[in-house]
Amino acid sequence: MLLQAAQSQVLLIDMQQKLAPAIFDSKTVEQAAAWVLQVALQLDVPVWATEQYPQGLGPTLSALAELIPTGAMLQKMHFSALKEPHIASQLACAERKQLVVIGTEAHVCVLQSVLDLLNLGYQVFVVAEAVGSRTEQNKQLALSRMQQCGAYIISKEMLAFEWLERCGTDSFRQISKGWIR
Numbered sequence: 001m002l003l004q005a006a007q008s009q010v011l012l013i014d015m016q017q018k019l020a021p022a023i024f025d026s027k028t029v030e031q032a033a034a035w036v037l038q039v040a041l042q043l044d045v046p047v048w049a050t051e052q053y054p055q056g057l058g059p060t061l062s063a064l065a066e067l068i069p070t071g072a073m074l075q076k077m078h079f080s081a082l083k084e085p086h087i088a089s090q091l092a093c094a095e096r097k098q099l100v101v102i103g104t105e106a107h108v109c110v111l112q113s114v115l116d117l118l119n120l121g122y123q124v125f126v127v128a129e130a131v132g133s134r135t136e137q138n139k140q141l142a143l144s145r146m147q148q149c150g151a152y153i154i155s156k157e158m159l160a161f162e163w164l165e166r167c168g169t170d171s172f173r174q175i176s177k178g179w180i181r
Contacts, residue, residue, distance in 0.1 A: 003098055003125060007097060007098045009045060009098070010099075010102065012068070012103050013050050013081060013101065014050055014051060014057070015033055015103050015104055016059065016061065017058035017061060019052075019058075019104060020061055022134050023134060024134060024135055024139065032130035032156055033130040034064055036127055038067060039156075039163065042175065045163070049064070049074065050073075050076050050081045050087065051074070052079075053076075079113075081113040082116035082120065083116065088120075097121070097122055100126075100159060102131055103131060104132045104133065106132060106139040106143065107139065108133075110142065110146075123152070124152065125151070125154050125159065126152070126154070127155065127156050128153055160176075
């Protein structure tokens with residue numbers, strides 16, 4: 001099963017200022033998330049982001065927030081983004097059945113959102129480098145459980161090459177800069 005840009009959308013979950021410092025290897029997770037968002041935007045893949053109780057956890061990290069289109073930042077109180085009717089309806093309105101999920105924490109909000117997406121019939125792809133938890137063990141347990149339940153665990157390069165489909169295009173040249181040293 002390959003990802004297709006025309007059938008995909010991206011959901012960034014809760015990469016917020018007060019939570020980020022507690023995330024294991026948070027800079028790597030943030031950089032990978034930013035890269036995924038940039039590729040999605042370049043290829044016209046819809047991007048959504050959630051904020052879990054922003055009054056307590058603060059806003060989305062500024063480097064990521066600037067990549068989120070107007071109106072695509074969605075607040076939530078439930079751990080699963082899909083328990084919020086306004087988020088579930090936004091994703092459904094896009095009429096794209098492949099969901100690429102990135103964010104934190106892998107073993108809480110990401111996991112619960114992924115399981116609900118799977119139950120709703122979405123094909124779910126989790127970018128391993130772009131999810132995080134406070135401990136590496138919790139991240140690995142979450143990735144394993146999501147995979148056991150039917151989610152596809154992928155790398156950011158797998159995502160980009162599948163969306164691009166071929167070389168020799170302007171998009172390929174732009175996105176592939178820096179891949180080969």
